[in-house]
Amino acid sequence: MKAAFSARNSIRPSMSAVEKHPGSSLSTKAGDADIMPKCTIVAKTFGATSEVWLYRQAVNMSRLRPQVICWEQQNAEAYSLSDIPLVKLPYDAIPENGSGRWLRRLRNAPSGNYYGTLGSERSDISSALRDHASDIIICHFGPIALRVLPVAVSLGIPLVAHFHGFDISTSLKNKWYRKSLQRSLSKFAALVVVATYQRDALIELGADPNKIHVIPCGSPIAGEVTNREDAGEVDGGCRFIFVGRFVEKKDPIATLRAFASCRVQLPNVTLEMIGDGPLLNQCRETASELQLGDSVQFLGSQTNEIVMQRLLAADVFVQHSITAANGDKEGWPVSIAEAMGYGLPVVSTRHAGIVDQVVEGQTGYLVDEGDWQEMAARMVEIATPAVRSRMGNASKERATKFFDFHMQIAELETLLTQYSETKRNLAS
Structure with a gap:
């Protein structure tokens, strides 16, 4: 397998930057972690300063045992994951824009999802999910959710698609993305958006309103602020x-x-x-x-x-x-x-x-x-x-x-835990 697991032990940001919850995954006892449902967080990039909310999400989970899969990692020292495994995939981060996009679309045509992963990348993602014994997957941004969906379906793992901005606005002008999304909406376990206008956009595309959850990323809340x-x-x-x-x-x-x-x-x-x-x-x-x-x-x-x-x-x-x-x-x-x-x-x-x-x-x-x-x-x-x-x-x-991000992460965990239990019940 080309993907490399790594448990990072670099310097982590101060508590003021991370706002780690005392019951988060970085402070969970080993015995408790063993019985927790296992969640895989998938994103194109991990550690980008403009997406610090993603780091907060990973290190502050308290009811799920996470791993991270990404194609690019930035600021590894500043955004260390300690004992949370990270799988960095050695493939093109945006293959739908590359020279092989037409062959990719042709191979994916039968499924109607032109963004689906293929070949050795698909095998590596599948291996990473099986090795972690993932009970639930959350994919950040629509293109990544579509990319991982075929693997999730084949392994019987519920996948929650989390939309943020461009993936529910300008990306919809791309007919390949729009068609893929419309044909795949029913296959996602749930759809998470960060704003109410995005909920309306998904409904217009044909999504089941009952599957859509508005959960903003949240932010740190300062203590006492000087007047x-x-x-x-x-x-x-x-x-x-x-x-x-x-x-x-x-x-x-x-x-x-x-x-x-x-x-x-x-x-x-x-x-x-x-x-x-x-x-x-x-x-x-x-x-x-x-x-x-x-x-x-x-x-x-x-x-x-x-x-x-x-x-x-x-x-x-x-x-x-x-x-x-x-x-x-x-x-x-x-x-x-x-x-x-x-x-x-x-x-x-x-x-x-x-x-x-x-x-x-x-x-x-x-x-x-x-x-x-x-x-x-x-x-x-x-x-x-x-x-x-x-x-x-x-x-x-x-x-x-x-807006407190601890509250928003707790709401997201409740949703993910619900669907992870569905998978565990089917397995048993």
Whole structure:
């Protein structure tokens, strides 16, 4: 078998970054683990800084014994799995875009799932599932769920497909993906989405509404947060922050234009932008053209610990999400939930899962996509210390009640455990 198992023992992030639950898989007694249902988490990439929620999910399972299967692993030291086995497959991570895609489609034509795994990769995935004695599989993102589905069906292991964003928006424009998904929906044990609009999209594709579960990824919730009413400078200062990839669907250029307009009325405001991506250089150029000077700081990609420190030092979170030209949308932006969990009010857009997160007029303000002028006006309004303090407290309260990732993982585990028991009952 080409795939390699590995039990990582590298340095793990601090507890503030991981927020590991004391009853999680990394702290479960061996005797208890032996009787737990076994879950296999499958994702294209494991350890990406933009998908820290996936790491949190793996290390915080308390009722399932997980293993991870992936095609790419990043930041292995920072996101160590300790005693959780990881199988890294030595194959093309996105074969549906490669030169052999037509042969792949031809071989998969009888099943109607053009994304299904084939050949030695299929054998290696099957071996990894059997070796772990998997009772349940959860696949993150639609293309990966379709890829693993033929193996799950052949082994009689329930597979839960977890959708996040592009896989339920722009990917549907690909006729091969759309047809594969439509023909396979009934074969998944359950379908998990992170936002209500995604539930509607799956129903439109023909999914059984009873099989769809809205379970956001969740985020860490800070402990006691210093009252930010007096955190800004007394001369009208307010510290705005953006955290995310510099990509079209997050439209960081619109955020910069809104900030520049806000700064005309409030010259002492500042903006920190954390992240990397293809639009970063263009954003630097835009900031220069707008003569924003030192009022804007581009901090690049940062560790989870640094991001949390900067959230604690900020006053308001801003993000101007839009539907990209290719149809790509947000799912349930974890960065917004994290900001709310750290007591920040939010100024964003009426887009995708953001409307499930931000309560307009209570935890922040939402504007129409592309309307950076209105965003600027809302930034001026929320910069008032009393307003941002009130809304920040409401954000923290809402995040604590609905977004705590321990709670979301527990809900997901309940669902996975239910289907794993179905498999165990059939086996017995």
